[in-house]
Amino acid sequence: MVExxxxxxxxxxxxxxxxxxxxxxxxxxxxxxxxxxxxFELSGKSYFLKWHKGTTLKEIIKNLLSLRM
Structure with missing residues (x-):
């Protein structure tokens, strides 16, 4: 559920x-x-959107090697 x-x-x-x-x-x-x-603007106010689409294998390996996972 999204609130x-x-x-x-x-x-x-x-x-x-x-x-x-x-x-x-x-x-x-x-x-x-x-x-x-x-x-983006909505009803006269500005908002920021940070959209993440998953991760890459490179990012996973980097995190494993730096003990972040």
């Missing part, structure tokens, strides 16, 4: 929040293979 705060709770009621997030447009601050950071 959203206002105004997203009202705006996306009955909708798939993850699908709605994918539709957001805004100013991209950083875009890498597995993540994206962007600023």
């Amino acid at each position: 959203l705060k206002e105004p997203l709770a009202t705006l996306w009621r009955g909708k798939d929040a993850f699908a709605e997030v994918k539709k957001l447009n805004g100013e991209v601050f950083r875009e890498l293979e597995t993540r994206r950071t962007l600023r």
Whole structure:
């Protein structure tokens, strides 16, 4: 279950929040293979979105070797 705060709770009621997030447009601050950071506006306010798409094998190996897992 996903819990959203206002105004997203009202705006996306009955909708798939993850699908709605994918539709957001805004100013991209950083875009890498597995993540994206962007600023978007909603109801006159600015918000930041940090979207993570999983991880890479390289990242897993790096974390294992540095004893982070």
